[in-house]
Amino acid sequence: MQQVKKGDTVKVHYHGKLNDGSTFDSSEGREPLEFEVGAGMVISGFDNGVLGMTKGEKKTVNIPVDEAYGPKREDLIMEFPIDRFPPDLKPEAGMVLSMSNGEGQQLPVVVTEVREDAVVLDANPPLAGKDLIFDIELVEIAGGSSLIITP
Structure with missing residues (x-):
């Protein structure tokens, strides 16, 4: 066989x-x-x-x-200033967003924490x-x- x-x-x-x-x-x-x-x-x-x-x-x-x-990479977890988000977008923990890497590629990121001045984003693969x-x-x-x- x-x-x-x-x-x-x-x-x-x-x-x-x-x-x-x-x-x-x-x-x-x-x-x-x-x-x-x-x-x-x-x-x-x-x-x-x-x-x-x-x-x-x-x-x-x-x-x-x-x-x-x-393994989960710490360098793929970043803080992003909250004032850089569009005014009509209210980020919440668990929300999946798309971010550009500067070369035109779109990368999915997950909002892990929302602070008063910043949003913590995780670009690690979910698994x-x-x-x-x-x-x-x-x-x-x-x-x-x-x-x-x-x-």
Whole structure:
């Protein structure tokens, strides 16, 4: 039976949970996730978790922080003067905003605290600093990548 190897394109159903059992993402009710194994399209722990699986196989993969979204970075938490917000925007803790990085890229940030003179924004990925658990079902191995290398 064919086993998943690096370079294969696969389709999987998944259920992502945190250590407390709460769900953060799932493919339930959607098309399976399709990606090329080893191409950096998913976090490394998920990539490594499907290696060696066969069609129809189900397994649970525990992914430590370093193979997921990495540790929470303090340099991505910043204070932003409240007077720089548009007057009609009233920031509240938990609110997700979009911020430009100066190169035209939009980055999601979460308001973590609102002070009298400043708002604390966190640009870390929401799952940074967390170990993740994925229940994975391999639906299909669609074959290797279409990249052909010739000498």
